[in-house]
Amino acid sequence: MLVVHVKKRQIVLPGEVLAEGGKFKSGEGTFREGEKVLAAVIGLAEIKENNIVVVVPLEGIYIPRPGDTVIGKIVNVKLSSWDVDILAPYLATLNLMNVPGKPVDPIKTDLRQIFDIGDLIVAKVLAFDRTQPPVLTMKEKDLRKLEGGRLVKMASTKIPRLIGRRGSMINMIKKETKCQIIIGQNGLVWVSGSSLESEELVVKAIRQIEREAHTSGLTDRIRELISQRT
Amino acid sequence: MDLSSKYSQGDLLRDGVRIDGRGVRELRPIKLEVGVLSRADGSAYIEQGNNKILVAVYGPRELHPKHLARPDTAILQCFYRMATFSVEERKNPAPSRRELELSKVIKGALAPAIFLRNFPRSTIDVYIQVLQADGGTRCASITAASLALADAGVPMRDLVTACAVGKVNGQLVLDPNDIEDKLGEADMPVAIMPRKRFITLLQMDGRMNKEEFIEAYKMAIEGCMEIYKLQRQALMERYMAVRKEFEEEGGGEDA
Numbered sequence: 001m002l003v004v005h006v007k008k009r010q011i012v013l014p015g016e017v018l019a020e021g022g023k024f025k026s027g028e029g030t031f032r033e034g035e036k037v038l039a040a041v042i043g044l045a046e047i048k049e050n051n052i053v054v055v056v057p058l059e060g061i062y063i064p065r066p067g068d069t070v071i072g073k074i075v076n077v078k079l080s081s082w083d084v085d086i087l088a089p090y091l092a093t094l095n096l097m098n099v100p101g102k103p104v105d106p107i108k109t110d111l112r113q114i115f116d117i118g119d120l121i122v123a124k125v126l127a128f129d130r131t132q133p134p135v136l137t138m139k140e141k142d143l144r145k146l147e148g149g150r151l152v153k154m155a156s157t158k159i160p161r162l163i164g165r166r167g168s169m170i171n172m173i174k175k176e177t178k179c180q181i182i183i184g185q186n187g188l189v190w191v192s193g194s195s196l197e198s199e200e201l202v203v204k205a206i207r208q209i210e211r212e213a214h215t216s217g218l219t220d221r222i223r224e225l226i227s228q229r230t
Numbered sequence: 231m232d233l234s235s236k237y238s239q240g241d242l243l244r245d246g247v248r249i250d251g252r253g254v255r256e257l258r259p260i261k262l263e264v265g266v267l268s269r270a271d272g273s274a275y276i277e278q279g280n281n282k283i284l285v286a287v288y289g290p291r292e293l294h295p296k297h298l299a300r301p302d303t304a305i306l307q308c309f310y311r312m313a314t315f316s317v318e319e320r321k322n323p324a325p326s327r328r329e330l331e332l333s334k335v336i337k338g339a340l341a342p343a344i345f346l347r348n349f350p351r352s353t354i355d356v357y358i359q360v361l362q363a364d365g366g367t368r369c370a371s372i373t374a375a376s377l378a379l380a381d382a383g384v385p386m387r388d389l390v391t392a393c394a395v396g397k398v399n400g401q402l403v404l405d406p407n408d409i410e411d412k413l414g415e416a417d418m419p420v421a422i423m424p425r426k427r428f429i430t431l432l433q434m435d436g437r438m439n440k441e442e443f444i445e446a447y448k449m450a451i452e453g454c455m456e457i458y459k460l461q462r463q464a465l466m467e468r469y470m471a472v473r474k475e476f477e478e479e480g481g482g483e484d485a
Contacts, residue, residue: 011469013462014343014380015388015425031345031387040345040385042465058469060383061271061290063349089290089304089352130350157383 008046011058012039018053029055062088062156062186064134068125071146071184072136074115080106082115084123087156087186090133094123098137120146122182122190146182149192150199152206156187158213162206169209169219176226177202201229239413242398249409250279257393257405257453262374262464264381270357272382274464276374279407280364285374287382289354304349308337310371312360332368333358339372339392339421339431345385354384365408366394372421372431373457380465389461390430392421393453395446397438402446404453418443420450424458427451
């Protein structure tokens with residue numbers, strides 16, 4: 001027997017029964033108990049294809065997922081790797097072999113010449129399986145060390161809103177302010193523009209998005225905010 | 231001066247009416263609020279009668295000192311503290327034996343509900359600050375702490391709800407206050423995960439016979455189920471606005 005107990009995008013609380021029946025699979029933010037799939041966190045329930053039941057969380061700190069682009073700070077330089085703070089419960093590791101460029105002999109070179117403590121990088125989560133710290137890679141397009149610009153911190157659960165549907169929000173902001181913006185899924189956003197004013201405008205827009213993350217017509221309001229200032 | 235010395239045992243119960251005017255199966259008025267602190271990952275505030283308790287949750291986060299970390303699971307750390315001004319006579323600000331014990335007991339009551347194994351080597355910290363105490367603070371703390379955990383987005387099997395039953399003048403009373411606790415014959419705090427009614431905390435001091443114990447347990451469960459409704463309401467209230475706007479948006483959060 002298959003029973004679904006929730007509407008699409010219904011807000012659910014921990015311990016709430018979402019669906020019953022062996023066909024349903026327990027996805028992110030849920031757990032299984034016998035035939036039932038239940039919510040583990042506060043969020044919006046949804047049944048995806050292949051009958052995977054998920055709860056999109058409304059709260060919570062960043063937990064790394066393979067494939068996420070993140071912005072991190074180098075906090076330690078080791079023999080052939082770096083420790084990177086990505087605002088998760090775990091320090092991430094960036095191995096020398098996952099850094100692009102000519103092969104470097106880690107014994108003969110000081111890795112601080114590549115990345116030093118305090119450097120900001122944009123990287124991708126390569127693997128994270130709970131048995132070991134998240135592993136980062138920079139061997140992909142647009143992954144690099146960040147220089148200049150400014151860093152803005154926002155709630156990682158609100159990042160999707162800053163991106164917008166298929167990037168609508170962020171592309172609009174980039175176009176209107178002519179700023180370079182890099183978004184880390186971990187809640188860090190790097191902004192670099194030609195002028196102080198334009199950077200500050202972006203920060204202002206980000207703050208408004210964070211504050212009004214759950215209101216409609218946000219893209220239009222942000223566009224208005226930006227056009228007033230330029 | 232000890233407030234309870236103003237009263238005698240005979241004042242506790244008159245014609246089924248308690249010292250604060252409640253019936254024997256009546257909870258104190260409860261006010262719950264979620265997300266009251268901006269710096270914490272999750273927070274909650276509870277007023278249960280004259281109890282006023284603030285709870286902040288941080289984590290899962292990196293654990294220091296590192297040697298406490300467990301390779302297979304997160305650890306849960308609870309810090310129950312009473313403000314110096316929370317009781318009639320100034321409480322010494324140094325951590326007391328009682329505070330340490332309550333921290334441990336509350337940790338034990340919350341831990342079974344949390345998916346600690348999802349976050350190995352990390353910690354989830356629960357800070358409980360009692361601003362005003364009037365009996366039953368451990369139960370009120372557990373009730374509020376589970377809300378704060380949910381607010382922090384910590385994955386849980388269920389909320390945890392707690393309620394005590396006391397015995398005054400041979401009569402079982404739900405949710406005893408400080409005077410009833412001090413002058414009464416028994417006090418039994420119970421914490422459960424309401425969905426399956428799993429017991430996560432069961433303590434008793436004083437004397438009850440078997441029949442009384444069974445009845446007291448039933449009353450505690452009833453009290454918990456009532457509080458559970460309030461807990462869910464409080465959480466929902468916080469996110470009601472969120473849901474409305476999501477529906478307007480037609481779910482434009484995917485990216």
